[in-house]
Amino acid sequence: METREFGDIELRRVREHVWEIPQEGEMNAPARVLASEALLDHIGDDKTLEQLRNATHLPGITKHAICMPDGHQGYGFPVGGVGATDTTDGCISPGAVGYDINCGVRMMTTNLTYEDLQGHEEELVDALFEAVPSGLGGGGVVKGDAETIEDILARGMQWAVDAGYATDDDLAHCEDEGFRDDARPEFVSQKAKDRGRNQIGSLGSGNHFLEVQRVTDVYREDVAESFGLEADQIVVLIHCGSRGLGHQTCTDYLRRIEKEHKDLLDDLPDKELAAAPAGSELAEEYYGAMCAAINFAWVNRQLIMHRTREVFADVFDRDWRDMEMRLLYDVAHNIAKKEVHEVGVDPEGRPVRDGDAVEREERELYVHRKGATRAFPAGRPELPPAYADVGQPVIIPGSMGAGSYVLRGGDQSLDLTFGSTAHGAGRLMSRTKAKQEYWGETVQDELREQEKIYVKAQSGATVAEEAPGVYKDVDEVVRVSDELGIGDKVARTFPVCNIKG
DNA sequence: ATGTCC
Numbered sequence: 001m002e003t004r005e006f007g008d009i010e011l012r013r014v015r016e017h018v019w020e021i022p023q024e025g026e027m028n029a030p031a032r033v034l035a036s037e038a039l040l041d042h043i044g045d046d047k048t049l050e051q052l053r054n055a056t057h058l059p060g061i062t063k064h065a066i067c068m069p070d071g072h073q074g075y076g077f078p079v080g081g082v083g084a085t086d087t088t089d090g091c092i093s094p095g096a097v098g099y100d101i102n103c104g105v106r107m108m109t110t111n112l113t114y115e116d117l118q119g120h121e122e123e124l125v126d127a128l129f130e131a132v133p134s135g136l137g138g139g140g141v142v143k144g145d146a147e148t149i150e151d152i153l154a155r156g157m158q159w160a161v162d163a164g165y166a167t168d169d170d171l172a173h174c175e176d177e178g179f180r181d182d183a184r185p186e187f188v189s190q191k192a193k194d195r196g197r198n199q200i201g202s203l204g205s206g207n208h209f210l211e212v213q214r215v216t217d218v219y220r221e222d223v224a225e226s227f228g229l230e231a232d233q234i235v236v237l238i239h240c241g242s243r244g245l246g247h248q249t250c251t252d253y254l255r256r257i258e259k260e261h262k263d264l265l266d267d268l269p270d271k272e273l274a275a276a277p278a279g280s281e282l283a284e285e286y287y288g289a290m291c292a293a294i295n296f297a298w299v300n301r302q303l304i305m306h307r308t309r310e311v312f313a314d315v316f317d318r319d320w321r322d323m324e325m326r327l328l329y330d331v332a333h334n335i336a337k338k339e340v341h342e343v344g345v346d347p348e349g350r351p352v353r354d355g356d357a358v359e360r361e362e363r364e365l366y367v368h369r370k371g372a373t374r375a376f377p378a379g380r381p382e383l384p385p386a387y388a389d390v391g392q393p394v395i396i397p398g399s400m401g402a403g404s405y406v407l408r409g410g411d412q413s414l415d416l417t418f419g420s421t422a423h424g425a426g427r428l429m430s431r432t433k434a435k436q437e438y439w440g441e442t443v444q445d446e447l448r449e450q451e452k453i454y455v456k457a458q459s460g461a462t463v464a465e466e467a468p469g470v471y472k473d474v475d476e477v478v479r480v481s482d483e484l485g486i487g488d489k490v491a492r493t494f495p496v497c498n499i500k501g
Numbered sequence: 502a503t504g505t506c507c
Contacts, residue, residue, distance in 0.1 A: 136503075137504055195503095205502080241502070247502065
């Protein structure tokens, strides 16, 4: 049997791109890493594998904990991690969702071509930078009073439709139709709401960005056609999350878990895994608060998209509807959700891996996707009518020098990953190291001169932290996803204008 | 990721 060793962790090769940490000791399931040899070298570089093994200690973890090809270490649970826990006797873990609740990506298509845009890059990047609030701290498209924030938390993009910032068509092209019905704003703290009020419609900082891109490659013509994508087309990508509101919500519940569920915490190998037992008051309250923060993030991305439409209308002197600026899809990559999945069970009805199962049953699970994207294939009931027969669009952003991918949910995703795939390129080095290696202005000048990519940012330090060289090869991440059949390549894009915090 | 510490 082929094995690879990283510290005290031995990985067994199951087959091409599939590696397993066998179940032993206090582990409640085996763990799996989905990666090529090259990506596995990166994954073995930091604490990712240790964190992945720790995640298998979570009560009720089902089948296996899984690391996506772009995985790297995070707070407690790996970024690029998927963990499905039983909703009756398992747990829910804020650490396995992440601080930036519903960090995610949306892509808007247009009927413009790269040729239409050439010569306008400078004007466009300046106008977008002016119109879309970005950077650390406050300032949003909408100033929310107490009532508005409650409404946004409860109703997500439904609020945006009523307030004139979204169309019904936008709603129909968003994961969960842009709102979680399970949202309970009363479980979001006043402090979190106060932080969110001034940030409704703001990009934030770090790896968040708005990018105008051109489609350079199409891999599956028929799927691309159903998605409304073709070569040379201009599209817009928006990557951001729930800002201070989501961050505060995560912090609030991590604290409460330490106080109210110390016993469970003490049983876990890392207290950053911080889980609340399924069925507990705290689990219910966290789930309701998390769903509310998810709604906030969808409104956030919607308002940024609204401003983008206005900027395009201004720069190109046409109505945005004439430029067919439609939402392709909005995907969340830091969430947990109650989903029903088929799992193999042993004679006592306990979930086991497929080889040991005597039959298969449907189970309701909290599917934690932290730095992982839902990738449902055709046929899943959750898919909107537009994608019911083709599979959902999956958007995977690369770095500002590399461009991004559109995939579609693959046939193997339900068997391998509870319907998930990667979420990005994954970092290669820390932010501190990046600032030692790169200088923001130099990165910007080189991108403009060599690649005709126009980058505008609040902070030069952020550009250095996000320089193309600090990221893994997004092509390799997507290749593995495609070859495993969890997310199939549909199209590739290349940056034209990028704004960031 | 994040008013990068209550």
